[in-house]
Amino acid sequence: MAASFWSSSQRKTxxxxxxxxxxxxxxxxxxxxxxxxxxxxxxxxxxxxxxSLAKALKxxxxxxxxxxxxxxxxxxxxxxxxxxxxxxEPTLMLATCVYLACKVEEAPVHIKSVxxxxxxxxxxxxxxxxxxxxxxxCEFYLMEGLEFYMIxxxxxxAVIMYIKDLSLSKQDRTVFLQxxxxxxxxxxxxxxxxxxxxxxxxxxxxxxxxxxxxxALKDVDFAAWFSRFNVGHNDVLILVQHLLxxxxxxxLYVEKDVSGxxxxxxxxxx
Amino acid sequence: MDKYQKENKIGEGTYAVVYSGIELSxxxxxxxxxxxxxxxxxxxxxxxxxxxxxxxxxxxxxxxxLIDVFAHKKSMNMILELMDTDLEVxxxxxxxxxxxxxxxxxxxxxxxxxxxxxxxxxxxxDLKPNNLFIAADGTLKLGDFGLARDxxxxxxxxxxxxxxxxxxxxxxxxxxxxxxxxxxxxxxxxIFAELMLRTPYLAGDxxxxxxQTIFRALGTPTEEDWPGFxxxxxxxxxxxxxxxxxxxxxxxxxxxxxxxxxxxxxLTYDPLKxxxxxxxxxxCYFRNxxxxxxxxxxxxxxxxxxxxxxxxxxxxxDSEDAxxxxxxxxxxx
Numbered sequence: 001m002a003a004s005f006w007s008s009s010q011r012k013t014x015x016x017x018x019x020x021x022x023x024x025x026x027x028x029x030x031x032x033x034x035x036x037x038x039x040x041x042x043x044x045x046x047x048x049x050x051x052s053l054a055k056a057l058k059x060x061x062x063x064x065x066x067x068x069x070x071x072x073x074x075x076x077x078x079x080x081x082x083x084x085x086x087x088x089e090p091t092l093m094l095a096t097c098v099y100l101a102c103k104v105e106e107a108p109v110h111i112k113s114v115x116x117x118x119x120x121x122x123x124x125x126x127x128x129x130x131x132x133x134x135x136x137x138c139e140f141y142l143m144e145g146l147e148f149y150m151i152x153x154x155x156x157x158a159v160i161m162y163i164k165d166l167s168l169s170k171q172d173r174t175v176f177l178q179x180x181x182x183x184x185x186x187x188x189x190x191x192x193x194x195x196x197x198x199x200x201x202x203x204x205x206x207x208x209x210x211x212x213x214x215x216a217l218k219d220v221d222f223a224a225w226f227s228r229f230n231v232g233h234n235d236v237l238i239l240v241q242h243l244l245x246x247x248x249x250x251x252l253y254v255e256k257d258v259s260g261x262x263x264x265x266x267x268x269x270x
Numbered sequence: 271m272d273k274y275q276k277e278n279k280i281g282e283g284t285y286a287v288v289y290s291g292i293e294l295s296x297x298x299x300x301x302x303x304x305x306x307x308x309x310x311x312x313x314x315x316x317x318x319x320x321x322x323x324x325x326x327x328x329x330x331x332x333x334x335x336l337i338d339v340f341a342h343k344k345s346m347n348m349i350l351e352l353m354d355t356d357l358e359v360x361x362x363x364x365x366x367x368x369x370x371x372x373x374x375x376x377x378x379x380x381x382x383x384x385x386x387x388x389x390x391x392x393x394x395x396d397l398k399p400n401n402l403f404i405a406a407d408g409t410l411k412l413g414d415f416g417l418a419r420d421x422x423x424x425x426x427x428x429x430x431x432x433x434x435x436x437x438x439x440x441x442x443x444x445x446x447x448x449x450x451x452x453x454x455x456x457x458x459x460x461i462f463a464e465l466m467l468r469t470p471y472l473a474g475d476x477x478x479x480x481x482q483t484i485f486r487a488l489g490t491p492t493e494e495d496w497p498g499f500x501x502x503x504x505x506x507x508x509x510x511x512x513x514x515x516x517x518x519x520x521x522x523x524x525x526x527x528x529x530x531x532x533x534x535x536x537l538t539y540d541p542l543k544x545x546x547x548x549x550x551x552x553x554c555y556f557r558n559x560x561x562x563x564x565x566x567x568x569x570x571x572x573x574x575x576x577x578x579x580x581x582x583x584x585x586x587x588d589s590e591d592a593x594x595x596x597x598x599x600x601x602x603x
Contacts, residue, residue, distance in 0.1 A: 004389070004390050004391070007327070007390070008327055009326060009327060099313065100313070100319075103313075103314075103316055103319050104319060104323060106419065106420075108316060110312075111311065111312050111313065132311060132312075133311060135313065136311055136312060136313035139313035139314060140313070140314070140341065140346060141341075143314070143322075143346075144340075144341045148322050148326055148339040149326055149327075150319070150322065150323040150326070151323055151324075151326075151327055151420070
């Protein structure tokens with residue numbers, strides 16, 4: 001994390017209202033092939049690939065999250081249906097997102113190891129292998145798609161800070177943090193990082209975790225703690241609802257069906 | 271590309287060509303750094319990534335402005351402000367005479383730019399006169415963010431191979447991996463001294479020699495001066511000659527006591543006790559007479575040709591970079 005969030009490009013150019021976001025997505029070509037729910041599932045599918053690629057490369061969570069945000073930002077203005085003329089497949093793009101995120105987060109990996117993992121884990125659709133030079137070329141298009149803004153803010157630090165402030169017992173805190181951390185990770189499968197600032201996501205995650213782990217909070221006046229924040233209760237509740245929707249969408253996710261969707265996208269070349 | 275007019279080629283590096291030019295809408299002079307696509311196998315090199323990443327977020331009078339980045343015909347173009355010269359050229363030009371107000375003005379602008387970086391949690395990690403650029407109107411701007419790093423607290427170890435040797439702080443020279451704003455402040459202290467002396471203040475000939483030079487000038491620190499000093503990675507393997515602390519006044523004969531107090535607080539051994547950019551800006555030195563010279567009235571480097579390509583030179587990887595750089599011979603006068 002660097003630069004102050006309030007003056008950052010993330011707040012100024014990469015936060016949208018739901019309406020703005022829907023319009024951008026509706027303008028993409030995949031819209032003729034996919035329903036809105038299907039598109040969400042395809043995004044979960046690709047995020048899953050980012051995560052397994054990153055796990056194979058043993059990357060830190062924050063790098064994974066940055067890569068996910070890069071991927072979503074790029075496909076806000078580009079179609080998931082690969083275009084014939086430049087031929088960037090989402091699989092190539094996601095490998096590039098991971099590669100660039102590593103550089104941006106100052107934990108560079110070798111470009112060859114990215115392509116190797118992609119090839120050996122059979123993550124590629126139509127191609128059998130991915131050439132490192134393709135990734136370096138694609139990196140250029142990715143940066144252009146990101147409008148060269150590369151610093152991404154995450155809710156992790158805020159979550160840790162809030163939990164510390166709740167002053168739970170050590171054991172409770174560990175469990176609480178684990179749950180909250182998982183929920184934050186899940187938000188990267190959705191568009192939430194482009195809809196809300198990180199500290200709001202963090203707060204909503206704490207709120208939801210508090211609902212799930214009432215035991216840990218038996219000695220804490222959560223309502224009083226919560227009211228100290230200068231945020232509208234309703235705004236947080238709306239965000240919590242988003243989180244619940246997210247799990248609803250995830251519960252309808254069937255890997256096999258989504259693979260079918262992805263190959264349908266590939267064949268829909270324009 | 272329609273917004274800019276390309277003029278002369280002013281420099282060429284391994285991966286990029288630099289042109290001077292004009293922004294058509296504002297008529298201001300710019301530098302165009304053109305990076306060819308497919309020149310390198312690993313994509314864009316880390317220093318360029320850092321430069322774009324940080325300069326896109328930082329906007330300040332005393333930070334070099336990245337006006338635009340865009341893709342054009344399979345190449346990437348960075349549009350930067352075109353700078354007239356840098357502070358190193360001015361310091362070396364013996365025809366230019368500085369007065370106390372000029373030094374104060376340059377130092378003030380350096381600290382303002384640095385404070386802006388620090389409050390945005392960014393460490394520059396390569397402050398030196400050569401990276402402090404001077405615009406046509408005399409304004410000083412921090413440039414070359416190729417080694418810059420985001421800084422979110424002392425939790426993560428970072429490489430100590432940063433900052434050009436003469437400006438490198440003792441905790442870096444002893445290979446400390448947990449450091450902070452202090453590394454930039456130490457470098458500014460060295461620059462401050464250099465502005466007064468007109469020659470590099472702590473010019474060591476090797477990493478070890480650099481420590482010797484520092485200790486000879488400022489006295490060898492004890493565990494009392496600098497708690498944690500003995501625990502730094504390289505301190506354990508080294509024995510240092512004990513030099514006494516000589517008062518700064520004996521070397522900086524012309525400097526006022528407020529200037530020396532500020533200098534001393536910038537060159538404090540313990541990074542935690544070293545002054546912050548914010549407190550330095552609040553130091554009485556800047557409020558006492560003489561007032562800092564207005565940028566447009568600062569001495570200009572009339573004889574030297576403009577050297578804008580300097581802010582655009584590329585560097586090797588983070589870890590190797592400083593090492594490589596410190597091996598480069600430096601022409602002094």
